[in-house]
Amino acid sequence: MRNININILIPATAFLLSLSVWAQNSNDVKNEDFDILIKGAYVFDGSGKDSVRYDVGVRGDRIAYVGKSSEALKAKTVINGKGRYLAPGFIDPHTHYKRQLNHKDKKERALLRALMQGVTTVFEGNDGSSPWPVGKTLDEWGETGIGPNAALFVGHNTIRRKVLGYRDVQPSGEEMEIMKGMVDRGMKEGAFGLSTGLFYTPGFYSTTEEVIALAKVAAAHGGIYDTHQRDEGSQNIGVVNSVKEVLEIAEKAGIHAHISHIKVAGPKAWGKSVELVRMIDEARAGGLEVTANLYPYIASNTGLSSALIPAWARDGGVKAMRPRFGRQELRDSILKGIQASIQARTADPGKFMLSSREAQYNGKTLEQIAREWNMTPEEAVIEICKESSPSVFSFMMIEEDVERFMQQPWVMIGSDGGTGHPRGFGSFARVLEEYVGNRKVISMSRAIHKSSYLTAQTMGIKKRGLIKEGYYADIVLFDPKNIKANSTFEDGLQLASGMDCVLVNGQVVIRRGKWEGILSGQALKYN
Structure with missing residues (x-):
């Protein structure tokens, strides 16, 4: 597929294109107006079938048309999808x-x-x-x-x-x-x-x-x-x-x-x-x-205490857990429980990386902290959990x-x-x-x-998840070569990139990879 450098959004009045005479259904759509019309994208309908090059029309919050037409359909906004993939949100x-x-x-x-x-x-x-x-x-x-x-x-x-x-x-x-x-x-x-x-x-x-x-x-x-x-x-x-x-x-x-x-x-x-x-x-x-x-x-991510402190020591929550750290008759059992959790999850303290707003912990492995504090990894877990509740990445898969x-x-x-x-x-x-x-x-x-x-x-979830007439217009448009997951374990707050256009309930919320300032999501209720 050629990578065509085009503007994603173009005025409807400027768009004229002859298409073969074929429609996905028998509805007459020749003179039907749409709020948004996405032209010529490779449509993956969400069912698992391969893509077909279709036009998709949106009216209000619903998909109103999926197919091909010999005449230019009218719409307030036309999105040129040529060379891109269109899929359900x-x-x-x-x-x-x-x-x-x-x-x-x-x-x-x-x-x-x-x-x-x-x-x-x-x-x-x-x-x-x-x-x-x-x-x-x-x-x-x-x-x-x-x-x-x-x-x-x-x-x-x-x-x-x-x-x-x-x-x-x-x-x-x-x-x-x-x-x-x-x-x-x-x-x-x-x-x-x-x-x-x-x-x-x-x-x-x-x-x-x-x-x-x-x-x-x-x-x-x-x-x-x-x-x-x-x-x-x-x-x-x-x-x-x-x-x-x-x-x-x-x-x-x-x-x-x-x-x-x-x-x-x-x-x-x-x-x-x-x-x-x-x-x-x-x-x-x-x-x-x-x-x-x-x-x-x-790698998984959960609280350090949930990951490594034995469940019996967490009975009653954090307020009950922390005093147990100071009880000498329980300390050995807690340390053995932490050691068993480390062995079960990764068998390597160097494969636990802490994630915290506290600089003394963030980005450091359990092994590093234990070495800096001159104690065992099990002792370091207790010392951290006495005062703080950081998250931990466990590289265990x-x-x-x-x-x-x-x-x-x-x-x-x-x-x-x-x-x-x-x-x-x-x-x-x-x-x-x-x-x-x-x-x-x-x-x-x-x-x-x-x-x-x-x-x-x-x-x-009813009426979502497919590119199909009558379904809610939750739609994404993208070039697969541009999709990037930019977040990392060192910097997990980087937004992904490559989505040219995202619609939620028929409204364009992401345009050319930028947020439009619109909140069009709905609170969904079962039945």
């Missing part, structure tokens, strides 16, 4: 953008880190932590305005904290009914499903039976079960047993289970992607609805596993994006740039499908 099923979406600053609410990747819809409330009440947040987003569309899960950890606190306890019958009632309320207020973070406190303390009972409530509303599973490597029950738990919950609750995100973490787990794929394929063949998302990086998961038809793209890790600014761009363009792991059509319609189908 990408849908991110796993994010941590709540602070930005709730921000007073309009530019923060625009969530440019998502829009510049072509992401036009994001999910919040993942890992079991959601705003509460769900309906209040959705209403606020609708009132204040947001850049992309945004949807919510109702979070198990949030509910458990409100009913039971951070304690390692099990709910009484009455408390269980309260928790079920809260899930029911969240679903009625618009949540798309129940999310859990069984790796994190207090979700870590819950039993499988508790989760099944709550998932049944979400299932009764048609929602899904979205889970950061209990173990992704070998830190507690092991990743294979953890996936078995996910499948048990799906079967007994009668619910679509979505692993958010799928990985095998740490040397002891490397290569187990083969076994997990087999297990999930067998479950799907047996009738279970099971899907997953992944982010295209080999290998590319072979990432690529194997990415190639599965039931795996979609997500970011787990927040602040600091490059995934929040570059996941979708990196898939196109690296795994499609450079490595040829998946095709462009499959990558777009995994970033759009597969996610819309999985989550239950």
Whole structure:
């Protein structure tokens, strides 16, 4: 394909082009007016099929026409798509953008880190932590305005904290009914499903039976079960047993289970992607609805204490954890627990990089800090967590596993994006740039499908994720040679580049790679 240097936007009156007489459907569109008309792009419709060179017309917030015409169609604005790819806006099923979406600053609410990747819809409330009440947040987003569309899960950890606190306890019958009632309320207020973070406190303390009972409530509303599973490597029950738990919950609750995100973490787990794929394929063949998302990086990002401090020492939250560091009778056990976590995640203190606003930690590895402080890495973890709560990048995955998961038809793209890790600014761009363009792991059509319609189908989002008449006009236009994920582990705040044009609900929000100052996203409610 030739790289044609053209202006993306041209006046409609200046555009005359003869096209072959052929239309995708039988509707007469010859004299129909559009607000926006995108001409001559290679259209990937999101279904996984290869591209076709089409014109796409937008009226209001919907796609009104997809096809070819022998006459120039009229529109207020014509976008010349020649030589570029047109696709549905990408849908991110796993994010941590709540602070930005709730921000007073309009530019923060625009969530440019998502829009510049072509992401036009994001999910919040993942890992079991959601705003509460769900309906209040959705209403606020609708009132204040947001850049992309945004949807919510109702979070198990949030509910458990409100009913039971951070304690390692099990709910009484009455408390269980309260928790079920809260899930029911969240679903009625618009949540798309129940999310859990069984790796994190207090979700870590819950039993499988508790989760099944709550998932049944979400299932009764048609929602899904979205889970950061209990173990992704070998830190507690092991990743294979953890996936078995996910499948048990799906079967007994009668619910679509979505692993958010799928990985095998740490040397002891490397290569187990083969076994997990087999297990999930067998479950799907047996009738279970099971899907997953992944982010295209080999390092995770979470709080240092969550990553390395043993769960029993975190019982009761940070306020209860820190005094335990000073109790001599507990110190050896805590140090041994930290050592076991290091071995399980990377087996190398040099593969833990801290991310913090505090300069004394930011960008340094655990090994470096321990050497500077003249102590063991385990002792350094305690000293850091006594006063601070930095995040940590754990380089604990290998590319072979990432690529194997990415190639599965039931795996979609997500970011787990927040602040600091490059995934929040570059996941979708990196898939196109690296795994499609450079490595040829998946095709462009499959990558777009995994970033759009597969996610819309999985989550239950109606009328989004396809380039199809009647669907919402969430659209991206780009030259694949220009797509760059610019964020790095050293500088994770760099916006992606290469999106020529991004539409959200029919409005151009990114034009020639620049934000137009528009907040056209909608707060999405299930059903």
